[in-house]
Amino acid sequence: MSLLSVRNLNVSYGDFKALHGVSLEVDEGEIVVIVGANGAGKTTTMNSIAGILRARSGEILLSGEHIERKSPREIVERGLVLVPEGRHLFAEMTVQENLLVGGQTARSRRRLHVNVRTMEERFPILGRRRGQAAGTLSGGEQQMLAIARALMSEPRILLMDEPSIGLSPLLTAQIFAMIREVNQTGITVILVEQNVVQSLALATRAYVIAEGRVVLQGLAAEIRGHADVKRAYLGEA
Amino acid sequence: MHAALFGQLTIDGLLVGGVYALSALGLNVIFGVMRIVNLAHGEFVIGAALLAAVLFERLHASVLVVLPLAFVLAFGLGALIQRAFLRRLPTDLASAEATSLLMTFGLSYFFVGAWLAFFSGNFRSVPYLTGAWTLGPFSIAQARLLAFVASGIVAALLAMLLRYTALGRAIRATSQNLQGALACGVDVERVRTLSFALGTAIAAASGCLLILIFTVNPETGANVTLASFAVIALGGLGNYAGTLVGAAVIGLAISFTGYFATAQVAQAAPYVLFILVLLLRPAGLLGKSGA
Numbered sequence: 026m027s028l029l030s031v032r033n034l035n036v037s038y039g040d041f042k043a044l045h046g047v048s049l050e051v052d053e054g055e056i057v058v059i060v061g062a063n064g065a066g067k068t069t070t071m072n073s074i075a076g077i078l079r080a081r082s083g084e085i086l087l088s089g090e091h092i093e094r095k096s097p098r099e100i101v102e103r104g105l106v107l108v109p110e111g112r113h114l115f116a117e118m119t120v121q122e123n124l125l126v127g128g129q130t131a132r133s134r135r136r137l138h139v140n141v142r143t144m145e146e147r148f149p150i151l152g153r154r155r156g157q158a159a160g161t162l163s164g165g166e167q168q169m170l171a172i173a174r175a176l177m178s179e180p181r182i183l184l185m186d187e188p189s190i191g192l193s194p195l196l197t198a199q200i201f202a203m204i205r206e207v208n209q210t211g212i213t214v215i216l217v218e219q220n221v222v223q224s225l226a227l228a229t230r231a232y233v234i235a236e237g238r239v240v241l242q243g244l245a246a247e248i249r250g251h252a253d254v255k256r257a258y259l260g261e262a
Numbered sequence: 263m264h265a266a267l268f269g270q271l272t273i274d275g276l277l278v279g280g281v282y283a284l285s286a287l288g289l290n291v292i293f294g295v296m297r298i299v300n301l302a303h304g305e306f307v308i309g310a311a312l313l314a315a316v317l318f319e320r321l322h323a324s325v326l327v328v329l330p331l332a333f334v335l336a337f338g339l340g341a342l343i344q345r346a347f348l349r350r351l352p353t354d355l356a357s358a359e360a361t362s363l364l365m366t367f368g369l370s371y372f373f374v375g376a377w378l379a380f381f382s383g384n385f386r387s388v389p390y391l392t393g394a395w396t397l398g399p400f401s402i403a404q405a406r407l408l409a410f411v412a413s414g415i416v417a418a419l420l421a422m423l424l425r426y427t428a429l430g431r432a433i434r435a436t437s438q439n440l441q442g443a444l445a446c447g448v449d450v451e452r453v454r455t456l457s458f459a460l461g462t463a464i465a466a467a468s469g470c471l472l473i474l475i476f477t478v479n480p481e482t483g484a485n486v487t488l489a490s491f492a493v494i495a496l497g498g499l500g501n502y503a504g505t506l507v508g509a510a511v512i513g514l515a516i517s518f519t520g521y522f523a524t525a526q527v528a529q530a531a532p533y534v535l536f537i538l539v540l541l542l543r544p545a546g547l548l549g550k551s552g553a
């Protein structure tokens with residue numbers, strides 16, 4: 026049984042149908058990347074899985090349990106957390122307060138504070154800036170905080186929507202290294218990325234979405250070599 | 263102007279401003295989290311003020327005893343209104359804002375009618391601590407000082423709740439970034455209910471203190487709502503620290519215009535400031551929306 030199954034998901038914004046029967050399977054321990062052009066439906070897929078958008082129809086199963094009608098909080102409690110596109114930090118709150126909000130669903134206060142310490146050790150720059158307002162951090166530090174905030178709830182699956190957006194190549198490489206480290210701790214990762222080359226190099230499997238439909242799926246290496254992907258996303262003939 | 267007179271008017275203005283600050287803080291908590299402009303806010307202030315007046319007349323109950331009672335009752339009423347009405351607002355922001363204005367306008371009229379039925383249309387006040395202390399050349403009205411200090415305590419408790427508790431962090435997080443709060447698993451519906459309840463309870467607390475200074479009847483709620491709007495327009499919508507600055511400015515404007523012009527001009531002063539700020543500095547004196 027897959028850790029996450031998305032079956033025939035349909036999502037609309039008013040009269041505009043954004044997703045047409047999207048289906049995905051994600052196994053435990055994988056890094057799965059979703060690629061596609063702007064407006065293809067990648068973020069809509071992520072927000073629907075995280076419960077932030079309500080699907081018109083379709084099923085989402087986490088370890089066999091239906092979550093398509095659960096609230097975002099119930100989904101976080103079940104171990105699936107989204108790092109949203111644009112980070113969506115609480116800009117006027119301190120780094121430490123952002124982490125504490127990320128640990129809202131912790132089982133106890135003690136556990137919450139242990140997790141804050143763990144994050145500050147894992148991301149030392151966040152420890153040094155714990156009293157600083159999140160909005161004053163650099164872009165790379167903000168992305169690091171967004172990831173740390175998501176890890177505060179001890180997820181089994183981390184959904185990351187465009188984590189490298191707006192970052193320099195050096196910082197992007199650091200963020201990708203961080204995603205690999207997170208995955209090596211046993212956390213399954215679903216990644217939406219504009220940086221197709223790097224994300225396919227990192228991922229186990231990949232899905233290509235166009236106009237709200239899955240048009241291609243397979244092992245990341247196979248997708249990387251596919252003629253359509255080369256032409257559409259890698260600028261190769 | 264004589265320095266002593268200037269000092270006296272400043273003291274009087276700041277003491278009144280303190281009570282307005284509390285009322286406006288309640289309004290700002292609600293706006294920050296829910297993006298709802300609550301036109302019924304003044305009715306909650308006046309309802310508690312009239313309750314305090316009636317309990318003082320009949321039982322000689324101190325406003326300091328009535329305040330926690332009114333706080334709890336208003337908290338429950340606020341939670342009920344949120345669950346029964348405001349939760350059903352449309353989900354898209356533009357429609358929600360328009361509908362919430364109409365809904366809270368309707369609620370305002372409902373509560374004016376309800377308070378008229380409960381308390382009659384008579385003007386009431388609480389003649390409690392009617393004396394004054396003399397401090398050098400200044401005279402400090404005991405009731406105004408009590409209202410100011412009590413407002414300060416309630417505002418400090420609110421600040422501590424927002425800063426040091428999980429609920430406070432959830433309120434601030436939802437207020438600053440709804441999408442981020444949802445992604446973190448904040449129970450946004452619960453936060454909205456508790457924020458509206460808390461804002462309503464703070465309004466009631468300010469009403470219990472306002473009645474120490476002003477005479478009110480069930481139809482004066484709209485004035486309080488407008489004065490509270492003027493305070494948060496000056497300080498910036500959603501900006502809690504700015505609210506205190508806005509309240510001080512409004513209090514001083516009322517105090518100085520009341521002395522140098524007439525009581526009627528003083529009553530109009532907050533609204534004139536409100537319009538000027540909207541025209542000249544729409545993000546407030548501190549230039550920050552706080553959103």
